[in-house]
Amino acid sequence: MYKIIRNRLEQGHRTSSYPKKPIQLPAIYRGLPMVNADSSLTLARRCAELCPQNAILAEERKIDLGRCTFCGRCAEVQEGDGDYFVRFSQRFELAAVRREDLITSGSLPELAQHAKEQITKLFGRSLQLRQVSAGGCNACEADINVLGTPFFFLSRFGIDFVASPRHADGIMVTGPISRNMRSALMDTYQAVPAPKVVIAAGCCAISGGPFHGSAEIIGDLNTLLPVDLYIPGCPPHPLTTLHALLAYFKQVQS
Amino acid sequence: MLKINNGERIDRSQIPRVSSELFHRQLSQFVRNNGFIVQFFAYPEDKQMVLLAVLRNSDLFILETTVGREFPSLTLNAGPQFNLFEREVAEQYGLRPAGHPWLKMLRYHANKSDKPDVFGNNYEEEIPGNYPYFQVQGESVHEVAVGPVHAGIIEPGHFRFQCAGEEVLHLEIQLGYQHRGVEELLQTVPHKRLITIAEGIAGDTSIGHNLSCCQALEALCGLEVAGGASTQRTIALELERLANHIGDLGALSGDVAFNPPAAYFGRIRGEFLNLLLALSGNRFGKGLIRPGGTAFAMGQEARQVIANKIKELRPEILHVCDLLFTAHTVLARFERTGTVTREHAQALGLVGVCGRASGLDYDVREFFPTECYGDLPTISNKVTSGDVLSRAMVRQEEIVHSLNAIDLLLAREEEPCQPVPVEGTDYALAPSSCVVTLNEGWRGEISHCLLTDDQGQLIRYKIKDPSFHNWPGLAMALRNQEISDFPLCNKSFNLSYCGFDL
Numbered sequence: 001m002y003k004i005i006r007n008r009l010e011q012g013h014r015t016s017s018y019p020k021k022p023i024q025l026p027a028i029y030r031g032l033p034m035v036n037a038d039s040s041l042t043l044a045r046r047c048a049e050l051c052p053q054n055a056i057l058a059e060e061r062k063i064d065l066g067r068c069t070f071c072g073r074c075a076e077v078q079e080g081d082g083d084y085f086v087r088f089s090q091r092f093e094l095a096a097v098r099r100e101d102l103i104t105s106g107s108l109p110e111l112a113q114h115a116k117e118q119i120t121k122l123f124g125r126s127l128q129l130r131q132v133s134a135g136g137c138n139a140c141e142a143d144i145n146v147l148g149t150p151f152f153f154l155s156r157f158g159i160d161f162v163a164s165p166r167h168a169d170g171i172m173v174t175g176p177i178s179r180n181m182r183s184a185l186m187d188t189y190q191a192v193p194a195p196k197v198v199i200a201a202g203c204c205a206i207s208g209g210p211f212h213g214s215a216e217i218i219g220d221l222n223t224l225l226p227v228d229l230y231i232p233g234c235p236p237h238p239l240t241t242l243h244a245l246l247a248y249f250k251q252v253q254s
Numbered sequence: 255m256l257k258i259n260n261g262e263r264i265d266r267s268q269i270p271r272v273s274s275e276l277f278h279r280q281l282s283q284f285v286r287n288n289g290f291i292v293q294f295f296a297y298p299e300d301k302q303m304v305l306l307a308v309l310r311n312s313d314l315f316i317l318e319t320t321v322g323r324e325f326p327s328l329t330l331n332a333g334p335q336f337n338l339f340e341r342e343v344a345e346q347y348g349l350r351p352a353g354h355p356w357l358k359m360l361r362y363h364a365n366k367s368d369k370p371d372v373f374g375n376n377y378e379e380e381i382p383g384n385y386p387y388f389q390v391q392g393e394s395v396h397e398v399a400v401g402p403v404h405a406g407i408i409e410p411g412h413f414r415f416q417c418a419g420e421e422v423l424h425l426e427i428q429l430g431y432q433h434r435g436v437e438e439l440l441q442t443v444p445h446k447r448l449i450t451i452a453e454g455i456a457g458d459t460s461i462g463h464n465l466s467c468c469q470a471l472e473a474l475c476g477l478e479v480a481g482g483a484s485t486q487r488t489i490a491l492e493l494e495r496l497a498n499h500i501g502d503l504g505a506l507s508g509d510v511a512f513n514p515p516a517a518y519f520g521r522i523r524g525e526f527l528n529l530l531l532a533l534s535g536n537r538f539g540k541g542l543i544r545p546g547g548t549a550f551a552m553g554q555e556a557r558q559v560i561a562n563k564i565k566e567l568r569p570e571i572l573h574v575c576d577l578l579f580t581a582h583t584v585l586a587r588f589e590r591t592g593t594v595t596r597e598h599a600q601a602l603g604l605v606g607v608c609g610r611a612s613g614l615d616y617d618v619r620e621f622f623p624t625e626c627y628g629d630l631p632t633i634s635n636k637v638t639s640g641d642v643l644s645r646a647m648v649r650q651e652e653i654v655h656s657l658n659a660i661d662l663l664l665a666r667e668e669e670p671c672q673p674v675p676v677e678g679t680d681y682a683l684a685p686s687s688c689v690v691t692l693n694e695g696w697r698g699e700i701s702h703c704l705l706t707d708d709q710g711q712l713i714r715y716k717i718k719d720p721s722f723h724n725w726p727g728l729a730m731a732l733r734n735q736e737i738s739d740f741p742l743c744n745k746s747f748n749l750s751y752c753g754f755d756l
Contacts, residue, residue: 003577004514010573011518028535028550050676052450069450071541072549076676088535131407135434137752138409139457139538145407146527149520163405178755180362180382180431181410184402210454213443216363216435234540235457 014150019252023239030070030088031237034106035061039085047074047085053203053212057103061085065094065102066206069234095231095244099222102206102230111247119228122195123169123249127159129199130168130192134185135217136175136209140202140235144172147238159245165189170197170228174235176204176211177218189225201231201241209234255280255315258308260622261691263473263684266705269306270317274326277305277319282332284309290603290616292692293703294339296321296347297714298367303347308690308703314622316690323369327351335603338722344372358386361430361755366438382431383412390416390423398737402431409751417737425732425740427725432755440715446679453540456719456753460538461487461494461530462695463717463753466702469624471545473689474704475681482671483547485663488626489560490530490539492656492663495696497526499607499649499656500571502748506646507578509742510587515578522574525567532559544674545681551670561664568657575650588643592731592743595640604727606698606720607652608747610635611644612727618694627694630659645746685710695720697750719753 016023025031044058051074055067063074063086070088078084089106096102097114133141144161147154154160162168165188177185189198200221203209208219221227231244246252256270272280285291293308305325306318328336330353340351341360348369351357357372364377375381382402389397395418402410410431416424439451452467453460465487472479479487504519527537533556534542534549542548578584594604599612609616615634619627633655637647683706690703698720705714728747732740 003573003580007514007518007573007577010570011521014521026532028533029531030535046677050446050679052447069540070536071450072535073541073676076549076673132403133407133409133432135432135752137454137457137460138750139454139460139540141407141409142458143537146520146524149524150517151521151524161407165403175432176434178432178434180433181402183380183382184410184431188403204454210447210450211434211436211439214435214439216433216438234536235538237537 015153015156016151018239018242019246025090025092025237025239027090029090029092029237030072030075032089032091032094032106032108033063033068033075033086034089035063035086036084037061037105039083040079043077043079043083043085047077050074050077053210062103062105064207065104065232066099066230067203067212068232069203069210092237092239093243093247094233094236094240095229095248097229097248099206099227099230102232110253111244112251112253115248115251119197120249120251123197124251125158127245127249128162128168129159129170129172130165130188131161131172131174132185132188134173134175134181134205135178136202136204140174140204143235143238144174144201144241147242152238152242154242157246157250159249165191166193168192168196170199172199172201173205173221174201176208176214177221177224179216179218182218182224186224197228198225199229199231200227202236203232203234206230206232255309255317258314258316258690260314261469261473261624261689263687263689266686266688269688272317272319274319274321277307277317278326278328278331280317281307281309281328285332285335287311288600291335291339292699292701293690293716293718294336294343295703295714295716296343296349297705298347303349303367305343308701310621312621314690316688321349324350324352327354329354329356334601334726337726348372359430361433363433363435385428387414387428388416388424388426392418394418395423411751413740415732415737420736420738422732422735422737422740425729427729429725429751429754432752434756436756437715437717441712445681449544455717455756456750457538458498459494459695459697459700459719459750459753460540461490461543462693462700463719464543465491466691466693466700468543468545469691470689470702470704471681471683473691474683474687474706475545476684477546479547480671482552482668484625485666485668486533486548486552487543489660489663490533490542491625491693491695492660493526493530493533494539496653496656497523497530498696499653500526502649502745503575503578503646505745505748506588506642506742507584509745510584512578512581512584515574518570518574522567522571525563529560529563532556547671547674549673549676551673553670557664560660564657564660571653571657575653579647579650585643587742588646589641591642591739592735592746593639593641594727594731598730599640599727602726602730603723605723606694607645607648608724608727609698611638611648612640613638618692618699622692624691624693626663630662642742642746683710683712697721697748698724717756719750721749721754724749725754
């Protein structure tokens, strides 16, 4: 007992005051990419050539956040007089409601304004989600689990991950949906009572991620189920997920 | 057999190609004489198939043989170390290990040759779950099926328990749900995608797997890695180990309903992920390691951030460990639960934390050191009785060892090295070559083996995650345990599904 009290005192209070107070991530963190609209087409094409994810649309000077792993290679390329194609900002608010909004040059629609009224009304106070891991690398799952640790403490917002789809209001899917998980995923979705939401978390669930092109995966959750919310990243930073859930379901403004 | 070095390119023509009989005899003898398998896989060459084996005792050896439709099963004649390897060969290329006593699918996918499927499956149908589980018969025997979708936020896999009341008589673990064709992808994609995919073999081991990939590419391209970059890579691998081991101790605590350490370790684990973010911009270190070095220089500032954080966290970690390991209610649950004897561990070829907890004194960092490990002190484990407590204690010892190792590495007087330029990823791989890399990831021995053809094209990219050795260990740990102890046993192994499924 003495040791429990001593450790409790040493550990102190660790829960973040986000979203009441903003959080600044370190400069090396790669969040929302800001594409340089004035960059030359040659440079944009060089970056597109480098991109392992084919996420860069050179002609349009845009990046598809649904494909991007935020590896940052495109931000390293420069041309003679300091011309650059993109810089990654520290903005971790990356989620979107429409797939096409993820193809961006650096601005995303305010998520809270896109939340459907019905969804906020139904799930705004209490939201129970069933997570389905479908073929990824387990990094997305790891950083969703982190939301349960004292720093993020997700349940203080009335949001929880539950054991059974029967108890859930929706599913959060990670991974590129391996062929071998397709039917288990569909069963889980069917077991969730309607009305229900579908969240695609991580670039794998949105586009196949690093595994795009493999014959063993489905690659795009939207081809199987109607996706309500896209959370980009490889994996999404826990704050990206937290922001997405708070903005979309509770209309918390960033 | 040819003796090889970790991460050294050899000509494929140097690999001794022996007759099927000699191959069988040498491998059997090697394993009987305290030898272990690092790799055992098939690859196509012209119109024939070749079986290649990489073995270890205190050295590494390689040999191969050609094979027709069938080959005599080594599992049958030389023991269960070969079990999963032979089933993988059968599934990947339709080659039948004749006489294999437990010939079942691993990952539910069609084979990559034109040979008929060994398991008689039609892969157009929904295959997962269509699996011949071992069944115990009897009036008081019942079966418990768990998965692929589990209660928590974890990866999919199926566990089938045969129980008499609370007691587990047998556990069969069937995976494959995470199969996404990683090896096939690595063999066919443009080189620029290699490291992105390698980092996705197992996200919690992004550093370990990508390091193994990059070392192999460096060997095949003749790239040198500067000292500073090596230091940075070693620190990254140890940070990955720290984050995962600390997370595991927290999860073990949570599984016996002792919440304070679960909360504290959960938070402290995040601090180490944030240190990886400080090094690489990603909490799992994705994007950090590149063939030839690293993507970001580790300057004085980053060194200071890590040093300060370790100084701050070290006493906290020790205090929470003390809280965990002196609570008698915790010890009562950890001790003599889920025991894997040394004998079983050796027969199965367990590696890493699980192997060491059962008394198998093997650590790649000591036996086949890469990067800076040759200059660092080694570690020996004191509690090795093979139970949950031993696996937890090994983690605690490794945590302290890793903290010390990082302090030593940070104290090195080195100029920060230049980041590897982002362009020029079309690597000219040496033709007709073979390289095997090994690293001690936080779970244990990771190995990648790359083979090129006479044009320098990759013809085989073979990955082995330590979980491939250790899943059968978990099944053995559950023998005659109460089924309610499964979560605790499972967490004490904490194996990778995606690393196994590939």
